[in-house]
Amino acid sequence: MKRTLVVGVDGSPESRAAADWAAREAVRRDLPLRVVHAWLWQPLAYPLAQNRDAEARLAEDILKETEGDLSHRYPGLTLTAEVLAELPVPALLRAAEDAEMLALGTRGHGALAGFLLGSYGQQVIAAAKCPVVSVRSAHGRPVALPEQGEVVVGQQGGVADSSEVLRFAFEAAAAADAPLRAVRAWNSPPVYGYSLGPMWSADQFGGLEPYEKAALEQALEPWRLKYPEVEVVEHVEQGGGGHVLLTAASDARLLVVGRRVRESSVGVRVGSVAHAVLHHSVCPVAVVPHP
Known part of the structure; x- marks a missing residue:
């Protein structure tokens, strides 16, 4: 069914x-x-006429x-x-x-x-x-709904973290016969945020930016194999996730972001990146729940 x-x-x-x-x-x-x-x-x-x-x-x-x-x-x-x-x-x-x-x-x-x-x-x-x-x-x-342009997806974390988000984005791109732009935003950690484990991993790739590019490639690999017809553009940029995604999706037909399924002390939330793009993106925005 x-x-x-x-x-x-x-x-x-x-x-x-x-x-x-x-x-x-x-x-x-x-x-x-x-x-x-x-x-x-x-x-x-209160007194108000109703029918x-x-x-x-x-x-x-x-x-x-x-x-x-x-x-x-x-x-x-x-x-x-x-x-x-x-x-x-x-x-x-x-x-x-x-x-x-x-x-x-x-x-x-x-x-x-x-x-x-x-x-x-x-x-x-x-x-x-x-x-x-x-x-x-x-x-x-x-707003006028774009019939052309890329599907833009924000990727973060590891392979498992972004699996559902990338699945939805690749399906949308394949259905529309559109190219897919996969965006990974990153920022240098503050001085007090440095630790031996992550920095050692980054050093193995020659620095933080190569490390981020490798992480994006790894997350995309299984979906590229499943959807070989989808043209993929990899986009790694330093900056805040919301700002980087909004800039990348300025002419997009669809912007896809993730929402981690979890409850905080104040109830369910969409997350800061999803909140930013929902309020400022001109194109339609898909918010995909994931673990």
């Missing part, structure tokens, strides 16, 4: 852009697309409009659409449990207030079990 690609919509231009991105990606990957809208009747505690039937019809209309638009522009797409009777965050997380990926508009603010607002999107990205793709807007308008 094929896994589905899920997109959350709320009727806003941003969520429509996310739905369009998801539809194109589903066609490329030959996956069914599931369009969902979270709506739960919640009587307000449950009208709001329910509006939720259905949002789905019908999205479904009709996508079916018209992507006639070969297998498509389903449904209203989820839950609050937004748990509804999206539940929908994404068995999904190949989940797509969201970054700053949706449609007629039903509060569906894909930034805080909700961040909660979903931080807790989802599958990769989440954020299609962002600029000044309240969805």
Whole structure:
């Protein structure tokens, strides 16, 4: 049974852009697309006129409009659409449990207030079990989605650390017949951070930069063998991870970063690099959970 690609919509231009991105990606990957809208009747505690039937019809209309638009522009797409009777965050997380990926508009603010607002999107990205793709807007308008350009992926740590992130990036590049730019950012450790083990390892490669290049090559090797058709550009640069990735992805079609699955004392987090690119990248950003 094929896994589905899920997109959350709320009727806003941003969520429509996310739905369009998801539809194109589903066609490329030959996956069914599931369009969902979270709506739960919640009587307000303060005096304000509410009409449950009208709001329910509006939720259905949002789905019908999205479904009709996508079916018209992507006639070969297998498509389903449904209203989820839950609050937004748990509804999206539940929908994404068995999904190949989940797509969201970054700053949706449609007629039903509060569906894909930034805080909700961040909660979903931080807790989802599958990769989440954020299609962002600029000044309240969805940005033009690039159909050309590279898939850019941030690689860090060792082979096991980046396996899931690189798998997703290579799959995306292969599906789009696009080149892949693998980026590894590094900084010189502070004086008090030097230790004999890491510095000895770096010395064996002739310094820190050759060591970082070798680490990137090692992480890429199994995926190059699995996807020989994907053209790979290796990019090792000194600097902060967020800044290096944003510069490398200035003309990209997709930027892929990882999110370590762990909880801190303040709950789940997306990590500093993912947080930076989610807020500043112009192209869609895929956040991939990994151990």
